[in-house]
Amino acid sequence: MKIESKITEAVKAIVEELYGQQVPDKMVQLQQTRPEFEGQITLVVFPFTKMSHKAPDATAQEIGERLVEKLPDVISKFNAVKGFLNLSISSRQWISLLQEIESNPKFGFVPVTDESPLVMIEYSSPNTNKPLHLGHVRNNLLGWALAQVMEANGNKVVKTNIVNDRGIHICKSMLAWLKWGNGETPETSGKKGDHLIGDYYVAFDKHYRDEVRELVEKGMDEEQAKQEAPLIKEAHEMLVKWEQNDPEVRGLWKKMNEWVYAGFDETYKALGVSFDKIYYESETYLEGKEKVEEGLAKGFFYRREDGSVWADLTSEGLDEKLLLRSDGTSVYMTQDIGTAKLRFQDYPIDKMIYVVGNEQNYHFQVLSILLDKLGFKWGKDLVHFSYGMVELPNGKMKSREGTVVDADDLIATMIADAKELSADKVNKLEGITDEEAQEIARIVGMGALKYFILKVDARKNMLFNPEESIDFNGNTGPFIQYTYARIRSILRKWNDEITLDEKAFEVELAEKEINLIQRLQGFEAAVKQAGQDYNPSCIANYCYDLVKEYNQFYHDFSVLKEEDKAKQQVRLMLSAAVGQVVKNGMGLLGIEVPERM
């Protein structure tokens, strides 16, 4: 049993004895004692002063005396400062706690059982007309990390992806390829499939803008020119053919999408993300209509004179929302309803989490209400895991202006940088093969990228400076990985020494060591909080704080050889436990930790 739980229970009993009142757990506020005071755990007694009718310090004194009587093995002494009751915990307690942490490889995780709720997480959700960029990277990393966190909190997790594989944007790429592609394929061009298609999308846009400009020069209104340009008309014709299942168009569409998927798979693999179930919009986009008709029949929605179907959400404080166009075709919202329907057929979903940018906050607010009205039990409290945009120093990323950061380029750059950096430190890594060096560079480069993105609060917009932002010093992934590698190095040399005997329990622990154990214990809370707030960033910051504290401690470690055996064992155990927790924490973020670097 955790030390804090023991204390919490004892305090509750004492308060009842002394003041005759039962108090809830959360009224017993325990925190780490400030370094300038004696003790390790502090009870905040202010909440109890109203019951005791005594001054804060008198109340603290009173509770302290009873605590020592009640838990003599746990609390060695106490002191009261104002309303703060500082408790000194015996070394024996700390060391057995350490032992618990070290011996449990799943420390901090709640096991998943048959009764666990099923959480579905949708993330990534790319369009198939262009390669992934930095914004997608943030989405993918957050989605993956969140899936890990939810699982660590004892949920069954299904990771899903809805691929937007149809629509006018795909037709643009297809058309451009037909016109100017000369049958180019990923094989003949040597380009990754998604980049190849992306290039044709750009080509379309360029020619299209030329056409629009020409029309405007001839005196046409710009809005009209955008509608009338031959290329866009042709693209629309292609879309109509696609919807009519024209074999030729469908064949081309299929072929080009396969190229894109092959490209995406490479990027996903490099990012270390995967999915349990992929949905394609081409297969789900018609599904929503049925549900809308159902809602119409039940009177949730209404039809206007022109035939379009709307939901009136003004009573919810929102606007009216279009669900079916006047020509009967579906819109974005309808498709999401359809996808929800299919998903619920496939899985007994208890909770649905959508990892989608904050630009769609309104959309998901509406979707939640609509799904609820349509009878999805998880609709009302679906979670829109809404993350902020990634900004560049000169503003936002805009594909049209060429200010996007391509995911594949970024990954390659990070790994190359890591390799270059480690080349300077090559003296440390004598005797490793090129393959090993490459693998370490991959782990470190990706670690830097992932940590950089995940350490920031997901909700906030973040700034990404390609030149300066990613650093391998300071609060970074490599710093944490480096510490892990050093711990592994220590353990490789000393591993046999970790066999805690009875004598070790008598070791007097230094302040720093106790702080570290307390921090290790805090991992559980960090995981729990990340699950509650749907926010992986607190895990990242936890890992950093832990490693930072360990690193400071590490400098006193050199006396190890001269220390007595028992103290060595405790310290090695402490290192092992830190390594373990770091590995668990980074694992939740999808960041690998290297054995050496």
Added chain:
RNA sequence: GGUCUGGUAGCUCAGUCGGAUUAGAGCAACAGCCUUCUAAGCUGUGGGUCAUGGGUUCGAGUCCCAUCCGGAUCACCA
């Protein structure tokens, strides 16, 4: 304009449920530390009106209200 969201050091970011006369990291600047398990590290110095004003209370960066500034969104686009 309505709704949502953010504002903490020159820059990028933490800050748990409201807790301790002194709000933390990193980067950048300056000064130290490599015969001892990895210096991608450690130690020190300087740098703050927690946007502004009010309120709630034993106590506010944290909660409430107002104001200022930024961002998103409010399509028969996805």
